[in-house]
Amino acid sequence: MNIILYAVPFFFLLIGLELLLEKIRQTNYYRVNDAINSLSAGVLSRMLDIVKTLVPLTIYVFIYENFALFTLSDSPLVWVSIFVLYDFCYYWNHRLGHEVSLLWAAHVVHHSSEEYNLTTALRQSSSSFFSWIFYLPLAILGVDPILLISVGSLNLVYQFWVHTRHVPKLGWFEWVFVSPSNHRVHHAQNKVYIDRNYGGVFILWDRLFGTFQEELDTDPVIFGIRSSLKSWNPLYANVQVYSQLWQDSWHTKGIWNKIRVWLGRTGWRPDDVAQAFPIVKTDLNQFEKFDITLPTLNKAYCLVQHGVTTYIALLLLLNIHLLAGYQQLGLVIWVMFASYSVGCMLERKDFAPRLEWLKHLSLICGVMLFGLPLWIMSSVIILVLFSVVLLVWLQSSKHNADNSLPSQVQGL
Structure with a gap:
């Protein structure tokens, strides 16, 4: 089980x-x-x-x-x-x-x-x-x-x-x-x-x-990591530190330093790359959470899209024994793409709506080509149609909001 x-x-x-x-x-x-x-x-x-x-x-x-x-x-x-x-x-x-x-x-x-x-x-x-x-x-x-x-x-x-x-x-x-x-x-x-x-x-x-520490009233907890992620992209969250380690290993001199970058104590960096490519740590005395202001309609759309992605993922996990290998792989790739796309919507990237249109189209094509059971196809199509309506509404609202601004402000 x-x-x-x-x-x-x-x-x-x-x-x-x-x-x-x-x-x-x-x-x-x-x-x-x-x-x-x-x-x-x-x-x-x-x-x-x-x-x-x-x-x-x-x-x-x-x-x-x-x-x-x-x-x-x-x-x-x-x-x-x-x-x-x-x-x-x-x-x-x-x-x-x-x-x-x-x-x-x-x-x-x-x-x-x-x-x-x-x-x-x-x-x-x-x-x-x-x-x-x-x-x-x-x-x-x-x-x-x-x-x-x-x-x-x-x-x-x-x-x-x-x-x-x-x-x-x-x-x-x-x-x-x-x-x-x-x-x-x-x-x-x-x-x-x-x-x-x-x-x-x-x-x-x-x-x-010897690794225990009690929570102290004198030191309220500040959550997160010292090298802040500053992103809502879950794919980037998974590669952020790997990317930094790879760059440090590539730029440092000496084979031992290149190995130690990966296998050494967390936070250790060779002197040459630390000086050439310094990493700014969060100043906890001036700590501010990473945030990007999001209108209510955008939040609602992203919540619905996460729900759709989760639904597709659960369908895969619950019916994995019924799916061929290529179908499993296709759904996994789609979930990765969908997660990235919603992250771009949360960050209000200009290209994010185009990714969303591609996501909806690819999902419809996928369920049709995979020959999935009728109830799965029907439920997915209904969710996609609902998502499309929300996306049109979202883009229309943004367009109207932009047009309501003075012309000299719209380009900012």
């Missing part, structure tokens, strides 16, 4: 409840553009998991079948023990994901939001290629691949609820388990909080290995 997939309705229910609390408490923890960017990154992650998990799982199965030291019984005690051991492996996977540049390049996506709410939990990387290595010791211990997937999914589901600012400190609970308070610390860019609180379910590992 795909636990993550079937947990999706539960995730959105909790997001709805958090939005209700947002209204009741008059907080300002959500922005439409940031939330859509987080959710789009999550959808992309699930899509690309289809492609990238096959080889790592094959390696795990090979080691399990040929090198397992024990045959484990299927008892509750064994299951709980594996759950704890998985979280121990997760701690080191997560910790090195912050401390090694190559691994941080993938993990940074999850930390790039400058907000902190339940949509942030779904802001996952699509380019994490090495995390499976940290769980290979479980294969040697004899942990069945199905059990590994099950405990891993439950570990991930647990982590969802801690991405909220509405839950205060929880007393004794904080000594054993990861809580919203100590995970808020993990997402901070304040100096006192950086590289702390790596546990997935248990905070005990951080207390044991």
